Amino acid sequence: MEMDEAERGFRDSPQILHDERLKTYLSGVLCKTVGFDRCGAARIYVVKDHRFNASMAPNGLMIVNTGLLARMHSEAELSTVLGHEFGHFELRHSLNRFRALRKGTDWLAWLGMAGAATGNDMTATQNAIILGFFSYNREQEKDADFLGAAYVRSSPYPLRASAVWKRLAEEDDATREERKLRKLKRATPGATDTHPTGAQRFAYFSQLEAEIGAQNGDDGQEQFREETSRILPDIFAGLVKGNDFAGADYVIRSRGDALGWDGLLLHTRAELYRLRGNPRDLITARQFYEKAITLPGAPPESWRGIGLTAMRTGDTENGKVALKEYLAKAPTSNDSAAIKMLLEN
Template sequence: MIARAALAAMLALAAPALAAPKAKLAALPPYAGAYQPQTVDERGQWAEADEDERQLRDSAAVVTDPALNAYVRRVLCNAVGDDRCASVRIYILRVPVFNASMSANGTMRVYTGLLLRVRSEAELAAVLGHEFGHFEERHVLAGFRAARTATDLTTWLTLAGGYAAVSTAATSHTIAGNFYAYGRDQERAADRLAFSYTAASRYRPGAAADVWTRVMDENDATSLGRHQRSQRYDKVAFFASHPAPLERTVTLRELARKDGDDGEDATDTYAAALATWRPQFLTDQIKLNDFGGTEYLLAQLAKDGWTPDLLFARGELYRQRGNPRDLVSAAGFYREAIAKGDADPLAQRGLGLALLRSGDAAAGRQALTDYLTLRPDCEDAAMLRSLAAAQ
C-alpha cells in the first residue's frame, strides 16, 4: 500500500536518531477529577452536553449489551486507571464507522465500526485513551473558546473593513487557519497523552501506530475500489481538524521506540469478547457499499485464517456488487463457510440467491430449500419459497 511504503521510508530516516527501548514510563500523576463548569458559557455548554446525553441514552442506536459495555469500560479503566475511568459514561453506538468521541461532561461515544477494526485491547485502549486525553485536558472547552474568539474577530474585522472600505479577506483567512491549526495541536497533545496512558498501563503503547497504519491502508483500498486517487497522508488540508495520519503514525512509532514498546496486546481476549457481535458488525459494514475498503478489512480480520463468519460476510459483499464473476466468487465463499461448519444458516440463503442469479437454477433452489428447512419462519420465507418452487 502507498501509506505503508511512505511510512517505512520515513521510519528508516528517523531510526538512527532513536534511543534504545527502555522500561515502561512512570505511573501517571494523581487525577485531579473531572472539571466542573465555572462561567455562564461553560455551564451552558455542559447543559447542552447533558441534553445530548439524555437523547443518546434513549437512542435505538445504543448497544445495551451489558457484557460488551462492561468489557469496553474495563479496557478504558485498564488504560487510564480506575480514578480517571470513574468519571466517564460510555455509550456504544451501532454505527459502522471508525470513530470515538468524548464530550465535556464525561460522555464517551464508541462506534461499533471502531470495535470491528481494532485487533486487540491495546489498540482499543490507545483510541479510548486519546479521547480521554481530550477530556482530561478540557480540549472541548478550549476549542469552544477558540471558535468563539475566531468568530468574534472575523465579525469585527468585517464590520471594520466595511466602515473603512478595505478588504479584510486575507486577515480573516489567517484567523481561520490559526483556528484549525489550534485544533490539530490539540489532537497531537491527545496522541501524546494517550501514549502516556498506555505506556503506564499493562498495554503495549506502540499499538496506536498499528491502528493508524491500517486506517491509511483501508482508505487507499476504498479509493481504489471507487476508482479514485489515493489520499495524500503526508499533507494537511488548510481546514483539516486533525494532523496528517502519516505524521501521527510516525510520531507514535518514534515514541514507542524511544520510550519502550513492552506490554501486552491481549489480541485473543479481544477476539473472544467481540465474537458474539462481530457478525452483526460485519453486516453493518457491508451495507456501506464500500467494496474496496470492506474487502481490505475482511482480509485483515482473516490474517489468522478465514472463519465461517468472515467467509459469509465476503460472500455477501461479492453478491451485493453482483458482477457475473462476483456471483461465482460469492457462491464459492458461501460453500466454504458452510463446509467449515458452524456457519450462519443465512449462508445457505446467500448461496441460493447467488446461484439463481448466476444461472444455476437447480442448485440455487436446493440451497434455498435447505435454508428454509433451517429457518422456516424467516421474514422472507414466502418470497424464498416462491423462488425455490419456480421452474
C-alpha cells in the first residue's frame, strides 16, 4: 500500500522524464531479457539523475536513471542491468527487507504522526525513506547478478556485463585523478560496502561471458544508438552541466568510440569543454562545434557555441556571423534576447 501511494506521487513528479517511446523501448528490452511472461510485473520510470543507477520496488515499480542510459552502449549491456534489478524483485529481496523493517518499528506511521504534530507535510520524506529501504547486502547483490546473467543467457542477447564494470572503474579513476583523490583499490570490498567490488564483478562476469554460447546473439547496439541519440540532451544534461569534467568526458568519449560520433554527441562534448572554459578548452570546444556542424544531427546551439567561443578568443567577426546564424536557425530560443544584445554591442 505504501509503495502504491509513493508511486502515485512519483508518477506525476517533475523529476520523471516523460517520454512514452523511451518507456516502450525499455520495456521491450526488459521483456526480451526476462521473458514476456514475467516482464508484465514491471512498470518502468526514467528519472532525471546523472548518476549510474537503477532500482526495483516490491510492487514492480522500476526506476532507471538517465545517467545509466548515458553509460550503456548496447541493448545487451542494458539487459544485464535490468535483469539484475528484476532479479532482486524475483528473489523478493526488497520485500523481505521491507517486512523486516516494518516488524520492529512502524517508521512510516511514526513519520506521518510526526508530520501531523509539527504541521509539516512529510510525504517527500516518506518517499525518500521508502526508496532508501531498497539497499541490499553484498550476498543479495551477487545473487541478483547471477540471476540477471541467467536471464540474459536464456534471452536473445549475448552477455555483456564485464565491460560495464570496467568502464565504471575507469570513469571513477578519471574523476579521482582530476580531483587529486586517492585511487580506490577494488580487489576486495570493505566491511561497510553493500555491493561486490567492481573488480569482483568484472571477474565473475568475465568468467560467465567466456562460457560456450554466452556471446551468441545480436547485442542490439544499432537500435540502442538510435533510440538514445533521439534524447541525447536529456540523458547527458546533468553530466555536462555538473562539476565532474573528467568523468563526464570519459562517458562521452567512450560512447563516441563505441557507437560513433554524430553531430549531437560531438556538440555535447564541445559544451562540456566550453563550460569548463580553461583557455585551451575554448579552442578545443570551437573545433568540436565546427566539426559537429559538418555531421548529421548538430543542433542550432552548435552555432551559438561557435559564436561564443570565437568571441571569447578574439575572433569577434566570425563569432558574430555564427551567432546570427544561430538566431536564424532558432529564432525563439530561450536566450535569443541576450544573444541579440551581445550582437548589438
